[in-house]
Amino acid sequence: MAEILRLENINYSYIDGGFERQILKDLSYTFEDHRFYTILGPSGSGKTTLLSIIAGLDTPKSGKIYYADEDIEKMGLGKYRRNKISIVFQQYNLINYLTGLENVLVAMSETDNELPKDHKQVAYALLEKFGIVKTKADRMVSQLSGGEQQRVAIARSLASNVDLIFADEPTGNLDTATEKEIVGVFKELAHEYGKTVIVVTHSDSVSALSDQRLLLSEGKLQDIK
Amino acid sequence: MNFFNRALKNVTRKLSKSILLLLTFFVIGNFVIVGLGISQASENAKIATRRKMRAVVTYEIDYDAINEYVNSLTDQEEIDEFYNNGFPRISINDVTDILADDRVLTANALYTSQFYQTEDLDYVHLNNQAEEQMDQTESCYIDMDGNEICQTYMNPAFFVKANYYPNMIEFVENSFQIVDGRFYTQEEIDDDAMVALIPQALADQNGLRVGDTVSFYTTDPNSLAQGSYLADTGITVDDIRLDLEIIGIYTHNQAVDPSSDNYDWLYPYENPDNMVLMPATTIAAQSLKIQQASFDHFAELYPDDEYYQDPANRPTEELVSYISDVTILLNDPLEVEPFVAEHGQDIPQFTVMNANNDEFDRLSRPLDTLSLFANFIVWLVVINAVVIITLVTALTLKTREYEIGVLLSIGASKFKIVAQFFVELALVAIIGFTISIGTGSLVAGKIGEAVLDYQITTSGVNEDSDDIYYPDYESIWDTDYTTDITLDDLVGEYSVSISPLIILEIYVLGLGIVLVSILIPSLMIMRFNPKRILMNQN
Numbered sequence: 001m002a003e004i005l006r007l008e009n010i011n012y013s014y015i016d017g018g019f020e021r022q023i024l025k026d027l028s029y030t031f032e033d034h035r036f037y038t039i040l041g042p043s044g045s046g047k048t049t050l051l052s053i054i055a056g057l058d059t060p061k062s063g064k065i066y067y068a069d070e071d072i073e074k075m076g077l078g079k080y081r082r083n084k085i086s087i088v089f090q091q092y093n094l095i096n097y098l099t100g101l102e103n104v105l106v107a108m109s110e111t112d113n114e115l116p117k118d119h120k121q122v123a124y125a126l127l128e129k130f131g132i133v134k135t136k137a138d139r140m141v142s143q144l145s146g147g148e149q150q151r152v153a154i155a156r157s158l159a160s161n162v163d164l165i166f167a168d169e170p171t172g173n174l175d176t177a178t179e180k181e182i183v184g185v186f187k188e189l190a191h192e193y194g195k196t197v198i199v200v201t202h203s204d205s206v207s208a209l210s211d212q213r214l215l216l217s218e219g220k221l222q223d224i225k
Numbered sequence: 226m227n228f229f230n231r232a233l234k235n236v237t238r239k240l241s242k243s244i245l246l247l248l249t250f251f252v253i254g255n256f257v258i259v260g261l262g263i264s265q266a267s268e269n270a271k272i273a274t275r276r277k278m279r280a281v282v283t284y285e286i287d288y289d290a291i292n293e294y295v296n297s298l299t300d301q302e303e304i305d306e307f308y309n310n311g312f313p314r315i316s317i318n319d320v321t322d323i324l325a326d327d328r329v330l331t332a333n334a335l336y337t338s339q340f341y342q343t344e345d346l347d348y349v350h351l352n353n354q355a356e357e358q359m360d361q362t363e364s365c366y367i368d369m370d371g372n373e374i375c376q377t378y379m380n381p382a383f384f385v386k387a388n389y390y391p392n393m394i395e396f397v398e399n400s401f402q403i404v405d406g407r408f409y410t411q412e413e414i415d416d417d418a419m420v421a422l423i424p425q426a427l428a429d430q431n432g433l434r435v436g437d438t439v440s441f442y443t444t445d446p447n448s449l450a451q452g453s454y455l456a457d458t459g460i461t462v463d464d465i466r467l468d469l470e471i472i473g474i475y476t477h478n479q480a481v482d483p484s485s486d487n488y489d490w491l492y493p494y495e496n497p498d499n500m501v502l503m504p505a506t507t508i509a510a511q512s513l514k515i516q517q518a519s520f521d522h523f524a525e526l527y528p529d530d531e532y533y534q535d536p537a538n539r540p541t542e543e544l545v546s547y548i549s550d551v552t553i554l555l556n557d558p559l560e561v562e563p564f565v566a567e568h569g570q571d572i573p574q575f576t577v578m579n580a581n582n583d584e585f586d587r588l589s590r591p592l593d594t595l596s597l598f599a600n601f602i603v604w605l606v607v608i609n610a611v612v613i614i615t616l617v618t619a620l621t622l623k624t625r626e627y628e629i630g631v632l633l634s635i636g637a638s639k640f641k642i643v644a645q646f647f648v649e650l651a652l653v654a655i656i657g658f659t660i661s662i663g664t665g666s667l668v669a670g671k672i673g674e675a676v677l678d679y680q681i682t683t684s685g686v687n688e689d690s691d692d693i694y695y696p697d698y699e700s701i702w703d704t705d706y707t708t709d710i711t712l713d714d715l716v717g718e719y720s721v722s723i724s725p726l727i728i729l730e731i732y733v734l735g736l737g738i739v740l741v742s743i744l745i746p747s748l749m750i751m752r753f754n755p756k757r758i759l760m761n762q763n
Contacts, residue, residue: 052756081636093627095628098231102226102234106226110632110635223494
């Protein structure tokens with residue numbers, strides 16, 4: 001296993017009611033490739049904040065984040081989000097006036113990563129792999145169920161051919177059966193597709209299936225044995 | 226699925242929003258087309274009418290300014306001094322730079338005079354009553370001894386148009402045509418060359434050809450006789466005789482009409498067949514020679530006379546080198562006003578350069594008002610359009626924060642997001658404006674004509690002008706080179722139509738509106754934070 005993401009002395013705070021609230025305190029951690037991580041923690045512990053920082057949606061007050069030994073700030077957060085990572089959200093975050101297929105194609109058109117020439121064919125294949133057949137792929141996303149939308153979101157996260165996939169409560173809106181399916185997909189991504197998957201969740205059942213469970217507590221990440 | 230495709234999908238799939246925007250652009254487009262159509266029709270009508278007019282600029286003594294100046298003087302001595310020594314004249318130096326302008330096609334910087342016939346030359350006869358009295362003009366007076374002394378004077382037979390420019394408007398406009406030889410050159414003007422062009426009728430009458438010499442008296446030779454005004458001045462017949470080489474023979478289209486009312490009383494010099502064309506410098510030089518000879522003679526005759534003994538009073542070239550008035554023909558009627566604006570500033574006091582546009586300006590006033598009004602409407606609509614579209618786009622952004630957050634989270638650049646919004650607006654604008662071109666064309670003509678009729682009625686421009694009416698009279702002395710125009714000329718040229726230029730303008734304006742309208746929303750997009758948007762959604 002090789003290191004893919006390294007967090008060094010990450011600090012993050014914000015002002016709340018006139019008081020500074022420290023969320024992350026000198027947080028350091030190293031994620032390895034081809035693994036499925038889950039981050040657990042009580043509400044308000046800063047799980048989502050941590051995810052937004054390591055996904056390049058926000059910047060820490062201090063500390064560094066290295067992707068494959070490269071400082072992501074120096075790389076440029078836009079470029080980092082475009083070419084190195086993808087994010088799956090609880091609300092799926094699909095563009096509502098596009099079809100499932102087109103949502104996947106958006107990610108493919110934005111990345112600078114090398115992709116097969118026929119984007120459409122690749123997108124259909126990806127969607128099908130996650131249970132979205134062509135007829136559904138061509139529907140507007142608003143006509144798909146929650147589980148189907150989340151599958152489209154996962155297909156989109158894979159479409160740009162990145163190695164690191166983040167997910168923020170990806171099963172929060174799904175029933176138990178679908179949750180299991182989606183978690184299975186994440187596992188598959190890590191083990192069969194060689195991706196690193198980092199999922200923020202409060203669900204023990206989700207974390208139980210991950211390769212490595214982490215707890216965010218008092219601003220620090222610790223492995224849960 | 227790049228930003229352009231996303232924009233296309235957004236426009237086609239969010240139809241209610243697109244249709245509302247389309248209607249907005251359609252209405253804007255109609256207003257702009259009507260405004261631009263009317264404005265361009267007004268400008269085109271003015272340009273077309275101006276093109277029909279001759280590109281003539283006149284440069285002359287400003288008698289109105291002189292009257293005003295003299296009226297402001299209270300001291301009679303000052304007034305006398307002004308009339309005797311300060312009265313303005315246009316010298317050749319005043320027009321040298323003006324005539325050197327590239328826009329000058331030709332010019333009549335004329336010195337006009339009359340010549341008298343010599344024994345060798347017969348003028349072209351009109352065989353009318355005036356000719357019968359030609360040689361019978363007699364003047365009598367009583368001398369100091371009480372004797373009546375009568376003298377016969379000769380009337381001039383030839384009219385001379387002497388130009389400081391090596392061509393004439395008449396030749397450029399083909400009312401005169403050289404049938405043999407050529408016009409005099411600038412070099413000949415500079416050298417006071419003894420050359421002339423004569424009408425074909427005069428040449429035929431006297432059997433003259435190019436290369437022959439033709440002779441005139443510049444002054445009545447009778448005036449040299451004892452008792453006449455040039456007697457005892459030292460001036461001889463040779464001094465007043467001009468022997469000119471014929472370098473050109475020309476025809477003209479100004480034949481005298483024997484049925485005209487004044488035919489019987491036209492003197493030979495009023496017959497265009499007796500008009501001699503020659504360099505103005507040649508006449509000036511000859512005139513200077515006579516005046517200097519006269520001055521020198523009197524200086525010798527009256528050694529005690531203060532005036533004649535002062536060399537400063539001896540006639541100089543400056544005294545004779547002046548131009549009655551200058552008519553300049555430019556190569557483009559549309560250059561008349563810029564030309565006058567440019568050169569009219571540097572001319573001497575009491576002279577005026579005139580674009581001869583007064584009537585044109587008066588008649589085109591309704592069109593100017595119309596054009597101004599139309600342009601005002603266009604800009605008002607454009608400004609309003611920018612405000613409306615900016616507000617609509619900014620408000621739409623609020624509903625699309627989520628989409629922007631998604632795009633930012635997958636690494637789309639903010640510039641591409643702005644570009645997507647621009648394309649969305651531009652696509653709708655192009656469709657809206659394209660439809661409005663059809664409807665705008667239909668209404669623009671009708672509105673344009675109705676508004677012009679209203680303008681003409683309310684401006685009172687179609688009422689008769691207060692100027693005193695002078696019947697048309699083409700005089701050999703004073704040729705009118707300007708072109709008369711009427712309101713019908715202008716209105717006849719006024720036609721509102723949607724030209725390719727207007728279509729291009731409307732698309733450029735439309736895209737300009739979109740571009741400006743997207744500025745504020747763009748700044749908003751640049752400030753968007755994907756984390757905040759997405760975390761709020763989640």
